[in-house]
Amino acid sequence: MAAYTLPKKIAARQHEITADFLMVIDRHLADLLAGRVTEMYEIRDIADELHIHPTHLSNTIKLTTGQAPCYFFEEKIMTIARSMLTDPQQSVASIAAILTFDPSNFTKFFKRFQGVTPKQYREEYWRAEREKTEMLTI
Amino acid sequence: MAAYTLPKKIAARQHEITADFLMVIDRHLADLLAGRVTEMYEIRDIADELHIHPTHLSNTIKLTTGQAPCYFFEEKIMTIARSMLTDPQQSVASIAAILTFDPSNFTKFFKRFQGVTPKQYREEYWRAEREKTEMLTI
DNA sequence: TTAAACGGAAACTGTCACCATAGCCTAACC
């Protein structure tokens, strides 16, 4: 009997793929923000990096999470976009550029998920901030 | 070896869509002429009826026939228009109305395909008819 | 020997950019 057994497989291959996928997009987005890359990954690029077929990636992510790969990618991009919009120094166009959108598409993309345009989102954010400050000073 | 095989699929899904598309526009135009409907179908309406995406409809028709969906739609409308114009009772404007055009656009539409305006077409048609009759009476 | 992993074709959904033109009005022309 072997005294040492391999650690029990916590995740099946499916979950390994899912975890790897999430790591890859996190790393890629970090690279994008740091300016180390300037092109947005496509699903094909991620599948290539994981050495599996794009269709198989799509199927596996959907199977383990109930959501398609794009969902997570887009969610993370939205989180970054919202965060950058709270910085009044950055123009909407420059944020769009960093996220590899052309300005027009960035607005469409953002509005589709957030319901409001980037500019509206920024304005509402600062209005809310001002109200908070007033609460303190009164 | 199976003695009975299913009949070989003659038409792939693509051809099924194409056939259905042609049926739908035929039926719709018949409805229009009979006054059962007064609005011209758009590609979206046909796609809805076939339960597929408009883009997919467009791409599939183009793939199987080499022509875009509009081509067939417009061809059939032109056939109807030419036929109605041979009836001297119907004014050009009333024909336009039945085909859901405003008079000005109908002329433009007709000329684009036929090279001549509706009125010219009608006149040439009757001139040709008269010549035929003269041939007989001489 | 069988169930998961994987490859891959085909059908389908969806977005975007481009542009021809329908729609609408006015004006000109038989």
Add this chain to the structure above:
DNA sequence: GGTTAGGCTATGGTGACAGTTTCCGTTTAA
């Protein structure tokens, strides 16, 4: 007065392309 042309703008259709889903065939490992 019915027909046609001109001019403007909003928009529908298209073609290209990315992604998803379904389905099935192979391989692989237990």
